[in-house]
Structure formats: structure tokens, C-alpha cells
Amino acid sequence: MNLIYKRFSVVIILTIITAIIIFRIENIEPLKNKMLFQFPMQIDQWTGKINPMDEWVFESLETPYAILRNYHSTKGNDINFSIVWYSDKEIAFHSAAACLGGTGNIVKVDELYDIKTQGNQIYKIGRIITDRNISNYLVLYYYICDGYISGDQVEIRKHVMMKRLSSKRTSAAFIRIMMSVENELEDANAILEDFFIKTIDPVTKYTNTKHIIEEQRKG
Numbered sequence: 001m002n003l004i005y006k007r008f009s010v011v012i013i014l015t016i017i018t019a020i021i022i023f024r025i026e027n028i029e030p031l032k033n034k035m036l037f038q039f040p041m042q043i044d045q046w047t048g049k050i051n052p053m054d055e056w057v058f059e060s061l062e063t064p065y066a067i068l069r070n071y072h073s074t075k076g077n078d079i080n081f082s083i084v085w086y087s088d089k090e091i092a093f094h095s096a097a098a099c100l101g102g103t104g105n106i107v108k109v110d111e112l113y114d115i116k117t118q119g120n121q122i123y124k125i126g127r128i129i130t131d132r133n134i135s136n137y138l139v140l141y142y143y144i145c146d147g148y149i150s151g152d153q154v155e156i157r158k159h160v161m162m163k164r165l166s167s168k169r170t171s172a173a174f175i176r177i178m179m180s181v182e183n184e185l186e187d188a189n190a191i192l193e194d195f196f197i198k199t200i201d202p203v204t205k206y207t208n209t210k211h212i213i214e215e216q217r218k219g
Helices: 002-026 034-038 055-061 096-101 153-165 185-207 209-218
Strands: 046-050 066-073 078-087 106-116 122-132 135-145 148-150 171-180
Touching: 034 066, 034 185, 034 209, 055 066, 078 185, 096 106, 096 122, 096 135, 106 185, 122 148, 122 185, 135 153, 135 185, 148 153, 153 171, 171 185, 185 209
Parallel strands: none
Antiparallel strands: 046 066, 066 078, 078 171, 106 122, 122 135, 135 148, 135 171
């Protein structure tokens, strides 16, 4: 009987916490991140080119804040790069594998993958290998919430929830880095890893809630 009472109490507490979160979220204005579109076009040896998106794409993503670009390196490599950003009131992440599958890709591998930087920082992100029109594509993807990076969508949602419980505004974004595999998979993987490491700082800056709120207040 005591065990049943404890379980019932836990359910009640969780229900109250959920109600508080929903109330707080429903009574706040969504953040606006216009600075996202100022994301650097030049990153080290990489030069970006805007890949325009139709209005229906933004509608399907459920956010007006997204960029899609092709970056070309001085070494002749090409990468497709995208950021989809959400205010804490409107987070509607889509599965990376599902998004790729919806554009004709056959997902062969979808796994969590460790990247180690020169400073021995380890990031656990997502990695996908797809097959499309007899070509293989390699994708690295991750979610970020104010500098916290993970390839696990659930972990990011927990991070957002904990911030909202402490009455702090926050936001989250989905980042995808993708290229075709022309030769060896390991070569493509090394290129994407290098691009990931080079873009960590600008991605963190242009998706950071504190910076976004400061820019929003400036008008």
C-alpha cells in the first residue's frame, strides 16, 4: 500500500511540474533569432553560398529561422550545411533520418558517434550513411542548447526542460553537415569532422539564447 502511495505521489508531482512548464511556456512570447541569417559565409578555407528555401519548407520545419548553405573549400570539397533554430516555446525537432528519407535518401546507418577535438573535448553526435541515386552520402548531425551539444534529441529536450523549470529562457537548434562520398568513407568523415570542429564556435554564438535576447532588445 505504501509503495502504491509513493508511486501515486510521484505521478501527482510530475503532473504538477508538467502543468507549470506548460503554463509558463504558453504565457511567454517566442524568441526571435534574426541574427541567425548573419551566420558567417567564410569559415577558414570554406566559402558559403546560400541555398534558398521555399516557404513550404519553413512551414514543414515549423520555424522561420533556418539556413541552408553549400560550402566549398580551397581543396575542392563541397559540403551541405544547415541550421534549424527553435525558441523554447516552439521546439519541433524532426528526426534527421526521417528528414533525409523524405527527400529520397535510403538510410543505411544511423548511430551516435564520438568526435574528439585537439583540446580532448569529446562530442557525442549523430552520424548517418545514406544511399541516393547510386551515390552514398555521409551526414553528421547534432542538437545544441546554449552550448550543450548532443546527437540525442531526448537529451536536448531534457536540457531545455531543466532551464525552463528554473525560469530561464532558452532555445535549441538542429545542425546537419552532409557531403557525398566520392572515394573512401574515412576521407569524407575526416572532412566533415574538420568542418564540425571549425563551426562549433560560430554555431554556439548564433544559436545562444543570451546573445539572441540581447539582439532582440536592440530591435
